[in-house]
Amino acid sequence: MGTKYQHRNEIEEQYKWNLLDLYKEESEWEQDFQKVDQLGQSIVKFKGKLAQTSQALLECLALDEQASLILEKVYVYAALNKDEDTRNSKYQGLTDRASSLSVKSSGATSFIVPEILTIPNETLERFYQEEPKLQFYKKYLDRILRKKEHILSAEQEEILAQTGEMASAPRTIFGMIDNADMQYGTIVVDGKEIKLTKGSYFELLENPDQKVRQEAFKTFYKSYIGQKNTIGATLNASIKKDVFFARIRKYPSALEASLFGDNISVDVYNNLIATARANLAPMYEYIQLRKEMLGVDELHMYDLFTPLVGEAKMNIPYEEAYATMKKGLAPLGEEYRALLEEAHQNRWIDVYETEGKRSGAYAWGAYGTHPYVLLNHQDNLNSMFTLAHEVGHMLHSALSDANQPYLYAQYTIFVAEVASTVNEALLMQHLLKNTTDKKVKMYLITYFLDQFRTTFFRQTQFAEFEKVTHEMVERGDSLTVDSLSEVYLDLNKAYYGDGIIHDEEIAYEWSRIPHFYNAFYVYKYATGFAAAIALSKAILEEGQPAVERYLEFLKSGGSDYSLELLKKAGVDMTTPKPIEDALKVFAEYVQELKKLHQEE
Structure with missing residues (x-):
């Protein structure tokens, strides 16, 4: 456990963040709050004028940028103070005010993108010649203009905007079923009745007794299987919604519509799945090793979260x-x-x-x-x-x-997890290199392998399920509970292999995954993780040249599209290589764990 404190005033200052770096006085926060409001009023005056002169476009964009920058600071200060103690009514109030200001500001600036999209290309080129300062915004404007062919008439866009609440209905309904209505029942452990919740379920999957894990698994899934028809209809509606919007906006597929914003090629998505599929042998070997280390006659899906090594005493x-x-x-x-x-x-x-x-x-x-x-x-x-x-x-x-x-x-979500995972990978390597205790070493390796399994293999399996089910709807096939379960079970067998029992309940795992209502998102976890492992490997093996490329990537923010930034760091996600490099690291750790286990 950690050092325990009841109140913030018991903690030494050095362990508390210094929010005075944002605002020395709250009167300054108030001044900035008012300033954002005033800037919003100034921005609205440009409505209907952006296509008229280069000066109007420049002034409007500069004011919008200024308002956004100040609003960010206003909001962050209020929210960070609130998070210190969520019961503090003063900062609850400031955060509410900042949220309302954000909504108001969005309303004031909502005309900017639609108006930019109406400016003919030749007019924009003339504007750049007339007003050199506009060149600074060219990259920003180009990103907006990429969407041009997928934007409809003003009347059609207004109708689509009004479908927002209907479009979010499947996700909302699933959320209510999953978080509010679902009851998971109880199981008995060591003579004590335990109520199953999502939290207690995952704790029970770590129980050393396989019978306890089995009962928790079967009881938990029974609740979802009892709602399978409702949830199946909800997921079907969500996928049809994705396909509808993609077609209306003239994208070749729902997948391409989803990837368009980040300027990610479909090849990247397909390459992730194909490369993972071609390199499943180490995963199968890890599953076999897990079975041996747990000492079970049969390895089941409910045995995947059980610790393989008792937690090493690491205070x-x-x-x-x-x-x-x-x-x-x-x-x-x-x-x-x-x-x-x-x-x-x-x-x-x-x-x-x-x-x-x-x-x-x-x-x-x-x-x-x-x-x-x-x-x-x-x-x-x-x-x-x-x-x-x-x-x-x-x-x-x-x-x-x-x-x-x-x-x-x-920077974008696509690259957001790269820097965090590189740090974890480098720390892991350092700990392994400097650990002589065999038990600690085994514990560290299993920690990494399970992180790899859940972040890379599992998310890639999810990504493939999303691709297959959307393509079914696009072909006109019907999505039923049976077809969803058949697709999911086939994928589960492919990703985990024959070394594990594919319990019948696992065919219904699709029914409990909230991410499926935000389609084609989870692949970013897998690509980001793979890129980070490949980069950390290069940093340790190549040294300074790889470090310089990596730091340049960190300094680049969102100055280019995500794929281009990663290429500069030495990782080309349009090719199999970074994923293969990451999978080699996984395979090496499996072999090391196997060796340590055999030595015991």
Whole structure:
């Protein structure tokens, strides 16, 4: 466990983030709040005028950028203060006000993109000649103009906008079924009746008794199977909605419509699936090894989360965790090390759990000041990896903000997990290299292998399920509970192989995955993870040239499309190589764990 505190005032200042770096006085926050409102009123005056003169377009874009930058700071300050203690009514109020301001600001600027899309290309080219300062916004405008062929007439767009609530209905309905209505029943463990919840279910899957795991699994899935027809109809409606919008907007497929915003080629998506499929042998070997290490006659789907090694006694206080992380990230060089030191010394991180503090962990901030990290640190291995993960996000933002103008600093979701996972991979390598305790080493390797299995293989399986089911609807095939279950079970057999029993309940796993209502999203977890593992491998093997490419990637923010940024870092996600490189690392760890197990 970690150092326990009840109230924030018990914690030393050095372990609390310093939000005065955002605003020294709350009167300054209030002034900025009013300024955003005034800028919104100035922006509205340009409505209907953007296509008329280069000066009007330039002034409107500059005001919009300024308003957005200030609004971000206003919102972040209020929300970070609220997260220190979510019961604090003062900061609840400031956050509510900031949210309302954001909605109001969006309304004031909503005309900008539609008007830009009406400007003929030749007019824009003339504007660039007339007003050289507009060149700065060219990349931003080009990204908007990419959507031109998929934008409908003003009347049609208005009708589509009004379908928003209907379009979100499948997701809303599934959320109500899954979070509000679903009852999972109870099971008896060691003579005690335990109520099944999502949280207790995953804890029970870690129980050392296979019979307990089996009962939890079967009881849990019974609830979803009881609702299979309703959930099947809900998912069917969600997929049909995706196909409808893709067709209306003249995309060749729902998949291409989804990838368009990030300018990602369908080849990247297909390549991920094809490369994972071609390299499943190490996964099958890991499944076999898991069976041996658990000492079970049959390995079932409910045995995948059971720890293979008893948790090694690793008490890691925060200061030790930070020092160890710095050593692990030393290959990233002096510039990165200096930022790690600055974050530690200047209180960018809020460390300990207290009553009322928001749970979990995140990295967040506002352009023009440094980013912040919220933790709820416990003195264990998991918290040290969480620290490395969130610091990865934080320093990605810090380097991007320091090297890019506001308009091009924000990186996309597609690359967001790369920096955090590179940090975890480098820390893992450092710990393995400096660990002599065989049990600790085995524990670390199983931690990594399970992370790889769930983040790469599982998310790729989900991505393939989404692709297959959308293509079925696009062909005119019917999606029924039986066809959804058949597709899912076939994929499960392909990804896990013959070394595991594919329990009949697993065919219905599709019925409990919320991500399927935000289609073609989960592949980003797998590609980001694979890219990060490939990059960390290059950093350790190549040294300085790979480090320089990687730091350049971190500094690039959103200045180019995600695929191009990764290419500059040395990772081309349109080819199988980075995924193959990552899978080689997985295979090497499987062999190392196998060797350590045989030595026992």
